[in-house]
Amino acid sequence: MFSLTTNNLSFAYKDLNTIDHVNLQVKSGEVLVILGPNGIGKSTLINCLSGVFSKYQGSIKLDNEELKQIGSKELSHKLALVSQRVNINTNLSLFDYLLLGRSAFHSIFSQPNKDDEKLVDQVISRIGLENLKSTSLQNMSGGQKQLANIGRALVQEPKILIMDEPTSALDYKNQVNVLKLVKTFSNQGIAIVMSTHDPNQATMVADSVGLLVNNKTYRQGSTEEILSDKSLSELYQTPIISTFNEDLQRNVFGIEMG
Numbered sequence: 541m542f543s544l545t546t547n548n549l550s551f552a553y554k555d556l557n558t559i560d561h562v563n564l565q566v567k568s569g570e571v572l573v574i575l576g577p578n579g580i581g582k583s584t585l586i587n588c589l590s591g592v593f594s595k596y597q598g599s600i601k602l603d604n605e606e607l608k609q610i611g612s613k614e615l616s617h618k619l620a621l622v623s624q625r626v627n628i629n630t631n632l633s634l635f636d637y638l639l640l641g642r643s644a645f646h647s648i649f650s651q652p653n654k655d656d657e658k659l660v661d662q663v664i665s666r667i668g669l670e671n672l673k674s675t676s677l678q679n680m681s682g683g684q685k686q687l688a689n690i691g692r693a694l695v696q697e698p699k700i701l702i703m704d705e706p707t708s709a710l711d712y713k714n715q716v717n718v719l720k721l722v723k724t725f726s727n728q729g730i731a732i733v734m735s736t737h738d739p740n741q742a743t744m745v746a747d748s749v750g751l752l753v754n755n756k757t758y759r760q761g762s763t764e765e766i767l768s769d770k771s772l773s774e775l776y777q778t779p780i781i782s783t784f785n786e787d788l789q790r791n792v793f794g795i796e797m798g
């Protein structure tokens with residue numbers, strides 16, 4: 541069993557805390573979905589959780605180890621990040637870009653081997669980009685680059701996968717594909733943290749939901765405990781109404797135009 545836990549996690553860019561005393565937990569096989577309005581601190585939180593920002597207050601524990609004490613190579617064996625940055629401009633082919641994601645598993649003197657290449661091929665097929673295997677990243681669309689970024693994280697075979705709005709540039713079919721991947725990997729025992737602007741994604745994949753609220757509080761609980769018309773309308777400061785969809789067998793959240 542593997543877990544990521546924060547205790548009173550706070551982070552400030554200058555003096556004022558952007559995230560304040562966040563107590564969050566996710567463990568093997570669980571999906572935690574983070575929701576919150578624009579500018580509330582989702583990316584900041586994700587950058588702290590994934591080790592990009594180390595000047596945080598409080599603690600972030602991967603199992604019993606403090607995140608900032610873990611060396612970068614060891615960390616990349618445990619944790620993979622899909623950042624919000626969709627605009628990767630490299631002339632590497634998709635295949636080579638993903639193969640580079642295996643570099644933490646080799647010394648500087650050893651080359652990626654056949655197993656690495658096989659894994660990269662499998663991941664390319666899982667993200668549905670077989671026909672772009674030899675295409676350079678700079679010639680791909682925003683959505684294709686976002687899928688490539690997800691693939692790059694998957695080839696690390698992490699114990700925890702942290703994703704910042706992984707479906708923001710994707711059409712419905714690819715959103716479903718990514719959400720199915722999230723479910724598949726969590727069923728395989730991977731812990732997943734993802735942020736999104738779509739509460740419906742939380743009802744589809746989340747085991748727990750974390751809300752970053754305006755007054756800088758963080759609330760985490762089960763989907764049923766946390767997601768309601770009232771909590772979401774307050775969160776986004778706009779009326780949100782859910783209806784139970786018989787075909788989908790779940791609540792669907794919609795925005796009201798007023």
Ligand SMILES: Nc1ncnc2c1ncn2[C@@H]1O[C@H](COP(=O)(O)OP(=O)(O)OP(=O)(O)O)[C@@H](O)[C@H]1O
Binds near residue numbers: 580581583
């Ligand atoms: N490098 C930075 N320096 C100073 N302030 C920053 C920096 N990056 C972000 N901020 C501020 O921190 C706050 C949180 O930003 P963050 O990107 O974490 O929000 P977010 O919830 O991910 O937003 P969005 O949904 O719009 O992507 C915002 O007010 C933003 O202006």
